Amino acid sequence: MGYLTIPQISSNAWKVWQRNKDVFMKTYRVNFLPPFLEPILYLLALGFGVGNYIDIVEGVSYARFIAPALVAITIMNASFFECTYSSYVRMYYQKTFDAIIATPLSIEEVITGEILWGATRAVINTLIMLPVLFAFGVVDIPLSLLMIPFAFFGGLLFATTGMCFTAITPRIDSLNLPTFLFITPMFLFSGTFFPLSLLPAPLQYLAQILPLTHLVAVTRSLSLSQVGLPLVTGLLYTGVVTTLLFVISINLMKKRLIA
Template identity: 60%
Template sequence: MMSYFALPDITPRVLKVWMRNRDVFMTTLTVNFLPPLVEPILYLFALGFGLGNYINEIEGVPYTKFIAPALISVSMMFAGFYECTFGSYVRMYYQKTFDAIIATPLNIDEVIAGELLWGATRGVINASIILPILTIFGLAVYPHSLLVIPFAFLAGLMFSCIAMCFTAITPNINSLTYPSILLITPMFLFSGTFFPLSLLPETVQTIALAILPLAHIVIVVRSLMSGIIEASLLLNIAWMLGATLLVFLLSINLMKKRLIV
């Protein structure tokens, strides 16, 4: 009986899958570049400079500075999640890309791991696009904000793994809207993004920090972009590392079960 947390059989050949997805990404660079560039600017103007004029400082900073880290955090989440749900499902089911790659010396574990690494890379790409925009508006403190870029890989990988778990069990592509609505949307709203977690009841705060990955990402990115780095961030990063390891193993084994069957 297959263990859902068995160690995968992975070699450096996973980079071949990553490179294949990178090459496809580069052929449609304009389409892939615009959404992560335009969307945070719209949120920044509508909420930061619009609604923010009617909001006092939050946690001692202007509202624009409060939501700026959330915008880049949400972009990491969207990049990893949607790349490894709809993107991976299309490659697996419609384009038969997985079948073609498995016909080469690469095994199933390496195909899925390569997909996850590419999803993490999409998180880095989005962060790299958005950070300069926020910098132009004076919403990032340097050099600490530069740490957001490598951190984006961990954030993107975590959501890529979560996404792949849903891709492995969903019966059809339309069903992927359920985790998007029931998981991603609540995290988008209740992870300390547009208002502090401290405004929520204490029980809800505890639940958010226990089960919502985005809450930890927002805390870390907000600290990095403000230049205030505290030892407590290690707890958030440790939570993310532990959760990422678990869903990484789970996603590969769930996908292996689906593809073998």
């Protein structure tokens, strides 16, 4: 069994999605709070606090510069953490996957459902965050509304990334490694809080490999109404890498759970 075997998936995957949605809705009040508060805190502290000392970054105010990055970061966090820690708990501790594959659903469909749900979490958080950003007047209407559908695809990118780590992690603690070595550096160095052009040239190339860089490129293009090359490459990157990681994550999971 290779890592690139094309999985066979039916609409059954949505039943797994639905299971996770049902659980989420049981505690929706708590779940809706963080994505609502997060942009307010960051905008106040960084945008209007630190931003007070910054006149203009790449032609816009600092608050307008970081606002789309906040959306990209929430897309990353929502889907990545859903498909790492939360999926791992369901897989390993709750044996939810075992229970589902005893029914007509296959393991491929279970993993796909988890990934779809991870992407949905990204959409939900974006939906809650955008009105806050509108209220602060730091993102353009109407083009920023396209961040909502984009959140799904950006979410898929990080959900599949997370699922690959979940498939190979020996213990739940080991998931701290990708969190600190991959997610945290990206959070800081993907053109989020300062332009990539300030980085030394080799690091700029490195940043181009990182998925968050491309997510930020897309959300920033939309929030500043700048339709150009970064938008196109960002979308292309998201499409290609997501497809690849989707196939790999399913095969890795099959190896972990069946073989």
